[in-house]
Amino acid sequence: MPIISEEEHRYNQLIKTFASVPEPAFESDEEQEANWGGRWGCTTDVGRLRVVLMHRPGAELGVVDPARFIPEIGAYGDTEAGWYWRGKTPPDLPAMQAQHDKLVAILKAEQVRVEMVGEAAPGRMKSCYTRDVVIGVGGGAIVCRMGPRVRRGEELPATRALARLGVPVLRTIHGTGIVEGGSFAWIDRKTAVIGLSSRVNEEGARQIEEVLKVQGVELLRVHLTGYRLHIDGTFVMLDAETALINPVLLPFTFLEELKRRRIRTVELDPEDHPFTVNCLAVRPGRVIMSETSPRTLERLDRLGMEVVSLPFEAVTRGGGGIHCSTAPLARDPV
Numbered sequence: 001m002p003i004i005s006e007e008e009h010r011y012n013q014l015i016k017t018f019a020s021v022p023e024p025a026f027e028s029d030e031e032q033e034a035n036w037g038g039r040w041g042c043t044t045d046v047g048r049l050r051v052v053l054m055h056r057p058g059a060e061l062g063v064v065d066p067a068r069f070i071p072e073i074g075a076y077g078d079t080e081a082g083w084y085w086r087g088k089t090p091p092d093l094p095a096m097q098a099q100h101d102k103l104v105a106i107l108k109a110e111q112v113r114v115e116m117v118g119e120a121a122p123g124r125m126k127s128c129y130t131r132d133v134v135i136g137v138g139g140g141a142i143v144c145r146m147g148p149r150v151r152r153g154e155e156l157p158a159t160r161a162l163a164r165l166g167v168p169v170l171r172t173i174h175g176t177g178i179v180e181g182g183s184f185a186w187i188d189r190k191t192a193v194i195g196l197s198s199r200v201n202e203e204g205a206r207q208i209e210e211v212l213k214v215q216g217v218e219l220l221r222v223h224l225t226g227y228r229l230h231i232d233g234t235f236v237m238l239d240a241e242t243a244l245i246n247p248v249l250l251p252f253t254f255l256e257e258l259k260r261r262r263i264r265t266v267e268l269d270p271e272d273h274p275f276t277v278n279c280l281a282v283r284p285g286r287v288i289m290s291e292t293s294p295r296t297l298e299r300l301d302r303l304g305m306e307v308v309s310l311p312f313e314a315v316t317r318g319g320g321g322i323h324c325s326t327a328p329l330a331r332d333p334v
Contacts, residue, residue, distance in 0.1 A: 027139030082149030140168030182230030195231030269295035278321030
């Protein structure tokens with residue numbers, strides 16, 4: 001029989017007395033409040049929005065050179081440097097900033113705490129679309145890994161912002177995984193969806209799924225059509241039972257899945273701007289949306305939805321709308 005010294009015996013008793021405590025889980029309110037200064041993360045896209053991460057468009061847009069228009073793709077761009085700007089109108093930074101400021105003011109009026117990323121990575125001229133870099137999940141956030149060179153590098157300033165705020169980072173997408181948060185959405189507390197596309201590959205989806213599985217959340221995969229990048233251009237939840245959709249851009253199988261789950265769908269009016277769908281619920285049934293959507297706004301009004309509208313065209317010309325420009329870090333459960 002091995003002989004245990006008195007010192008070893010006391011050490012063993014010490015460890016047993018102050019044993020490790022795996023329960024309650026990391027994501028629980030008790031653990032979050034005690035160790036992380038408050039409850040972080042999201043398990044819904046419609047619960048009252050408490051904290052959001054944003055970035056005001058700034059000097060990083062100076063990389064767009066109006067002399068570099070590529071007619072065959074209808075965009076400004078530099079294939080060697082990796083940046084591009086869609087359309088024939090170069091960025092109007094003062095207009096972008098004014099519209100972005102208006103969105104921030106609306107959010108603050110809705111009692112949302114707005115936190116800024118800070119200085120963008122050099123030349124990362126799409127940094128105002130913070131949704132793509134950070135995904136809020138139960139108990140914290142996932143830092144994404146962007147797909148194209150024009151966006152790779154946005155991850156570092158966003159991670160620094162999360163660290164400054166004390167937001168737990170539950171995963172950073174790594175290896176060959178790529179994920180952009182605009183292609184992630186919550187349907188309900190136990191179900192999320194990710195759109196597979198050129199900006200989200202299966203390896204990235206698998207890593208997201210690993211995090212969610214620990215929390216008892218099912219991740220549905222939707223193969224986006226054609227060259228669609230993100231699901232938030234075609235599907236956004238408005239309240240716990242209602243989604244705004246663009247049915248011509250969603251696979252039939254997903255439309256049927258929404259029907260099976262008894263999600264009421266409101267279809268984008270075909271005459272309204274496609275970025276209408278790219279809206280943001282600040283609480284169930286109260287939505288911030290581009291004002292260039294009169295017919296869809298009427299449909300929502302008839303359903304009793306509260307809509308706060310604003311001009312956002314200068315920002316959307318860069319490829320992202322209101323939803324893209326906001327990364328929720330904390331929402332109330334529904």
